[in-house]
Amino acid sequence: MSDKILQIENLTVSFDGFKAIKNLNFSLDPGELRVVIGPNGAGKTTFLDTITGKTQPTIGRVIFKDRDLRGLKEHQIARMGIGRKFQTPRVYLNLTPREGLELSCNRRKNIIGAVFGKPTTAERRTVSGLLDTIGLTNKADIQAALLSHGEKQRLEIGMLVAQSPDLLLVDEPVAGLTDEETEKVGDLLMALAESHSIIVIEHDMEFVRQIARQVTVLHEGTVLCEGTMDEVQTDPHVIEVYLGHQDEAEAA
């Protein structure tokens, strides 16, 4: 038995001979919040795709809760406890946040059942706790279409959490958000990290500084550097391939 929730061993992913991921090793502790950064094309999305089963390793292994995920379908991996939040929010716009969360609490229900069926007392309690966690109690009963972009992002994170995953994969959750909304999403992820393992992919360095304890920097499909934000920010290789260029871009 490993004490890691996720282990990636010697992973290589090739697309027609092009190696998007090369000999990558990575591990995550239960209850850890890890931020993965890296320049465009570094392999961040491919890295997540390999964990969720969307893409199969060419070489190497992805081990989740001591089980090799090779050959498993995306839905089987999701059922094992890996939830993924994509960059753009995917919420049910015609449902209220409360109804959306009730639906997510019980994935076997269909939409009609969730909207017209009666939730159990336990489900109601879970949903009101989740509404509180994502800061949407006061908007629980309006149509989700009327929520701001940041509120929709928080609702989708709540819908993922409602499915009780052990590992949450969150892809660029603050792209396009205001500073205030960004901070709320950061606070939410930090609160969730108390009871989940979380990997966040992010470009926004202010946001990374807000939430990151451990940071993994990817470059050309492999791990360039891993450490605290301070360690990563002062690593000469990271400055050269990523942060230096970003600061130049920000200054321009």
Ligand SMILES: Nc1ncnc2c1ncn2[C@@H]1O[C@H](COP(=O)(O)OP(=O)(O)OP(=O)(O)O)[C@@H](O)[C@H]1O
């Ligand atoms: N299906 C595919 N077929 C061929 N090449 C691919 C495929 N998917 C990704 N790649 C290539 O692999 C490399 C890594 O891509 P990936 O999308 O994982 O990077 P990324 O770090 O997520 O980039 P970004 O920050 O721009 O989203 C890129 O050069 C990309 O063009």
